[in-house]
Amino acid sequence: MTPEKIVYAKTPEERTAGLERACMILRAGGLVAFPTESFYGLAVDIRREDAVCRLFKAKGRSPDQPVLLLLPSLESVKDHAAATTPAARRLMGRFWPGGLTLVFKAARTVSPLLTAGTGTIGLRLSSHSLATGLALTLGTAITGTSANPSGVPPACTAEEAVRSLGPHLDLVLDGGRTAGGPGSTVLDVTVDPPRILRHGQVDRDSLKSCLAN
Numbered sequence: 001m002t003p004e005k006i007v008y009a010k011t012p013e014e015r016t017a018g019l020e021r022a023c024m025i026l027r028a029g030g031l032v033a034f035p036t037e038s039f040y041g042l043a044v045d046i047r048r049e050d051a052v053c054r055l056f057k058a059k060g061r062s063p064d065q066p067v068l069l070l071l072p073s074l075e076s077v078k079d080h081a082a083a084t085t086p087a088a089r090r091l092m093g094r095f096w097p098g099g100l101t102l103v104f105k106a107a108r109t110v111s112p113l114l115t116a117g118t119g120t121i122g123l124r125l126s127s128h129s130l131a132t133g134l135a136l137t138l139g140t141a142i143t144g145t146s147a148n149p150s151g152v153p154p155a156c157t158a159e160e161a162v163r164s165l166g167p168h169l170d171l172v173l174d175g176g177r178t179a180g181g182p183g184s185t186v187l188d189v190t191v192d193p194p195r196i197l198r199h200g201q202v203d204r205d206s207l208k209s210c211l212a213n
Contacts, residue, residue, distance in 0.1 A: 006158050009130055009173045018173050019130070019137045026051070026138055030170035031058060033147040033161040035178045036131045037099055037201070039154035040161040041070070043134060043142040052113045052143070058168035060149050067114050068101050068122035068186075070144035072135035080121055080141060082107050087211055088189040094210045097127035099201025103188040114143075124184055130175045146183070156180045 009018035022032045026045040031054060033040050042059070044051035046069065056063060069080060074096060077084060081104035084092075088102055106114075106121040115121050124144060126132050135142045146154040148164040155161040158174035185200035187207065194211065196204065 005170065006162065006172045006174050009175050015130065015133065015175075019133050022134060022171050022173055023138045025170045026134075026142070029054070031055060031165075031168055032134070032171045032173065033155070033158070033165065033169055034130050034134055034173040035158075035175035036070075036126055036128045036144065037179060038181055038183050039156055039178055040147040040158065040172075041131065041144050042147040042165070043070075043144075045138060046111065046114060046141055046143060049111055049113055052111060054168070055143060055145070056113075058149075058165055059145065060151075061145075062150075063113070064116050065150075066116040066118055066120070066122065068124060068144045068184075069114070069141040070131050070135055071123055071125045071141050072132065072139065074125055076141065077104075077123060078107075080107050080110055080123055081105065085189055085192075087192070087194055090210055090213070091187070091189065091194075091207070092125075095202055095206075096125040097132065098125075099127075099182075099184045100124065100207075101184045101186045101198075103186060103190060103197065105190050120188075120190055122186060128175075130173055134173070154180075154183075 007018040029051040101124040147161040182200040185202040186198035
């Protein structure tokens with residue numbers, strides 16, 4: 001990857017210009033790495049199945065593994081989830097934006113490439129300004145999988161993302177070092193009671209307390 005493909009996005013001016021440039025690339029089917037609360041993520045425009053296929057190839061990801069989405073807003077849940085439950089709405093109100101991914105029954109418009117044929121889709125509203133800003137500027141959800149090949153440690157810096165995926169990346173939004181640590185907690189809200197699929201940033205006791213109210 002050439003240096004001009006790493007775009008600093010640390011000041012307000014840099015962020016605005018960087019997001020616009022990144023979205024031009026996404027609309028053209030490109031792959032963009034960007035920072036989240038924990039690690040760098042890998043975005044494509046979910047409306048382009050060719051870009052989704054590029055993402056799977058870049059990561060060496062099995063097609064039977066679904067890909068979670070990062071939303072532009074709370075209201076956009078309805079564009080990707082077939083329905084929401086009272087429990088899901090309580091969880092969204094308490095933990096979004098933040099480190100909780102909720103797994104819903106997918107709307108019919110969601111590509112089966114993203115659901116891996118499961119009929120469900122993981123959704124999250126990120127608390128990182130660049131992650132949510134990228135989706136807002138694009139006008140739709142973006143993929144939120146980590147910017148590294150499957151089985152390789154995730155990237156906490158733009159440089160690490162380049163070392164992992166450089167030949168596949170069209171742009172990296174450099175927002176500085178991310179915090180690392182656990183990824184998002186993944187909670188299946190298609191069942192009652194909701195079931196933890198992956199432990200992460202939101203602990204079990206906090207989830208139980210929210211659902212008990």
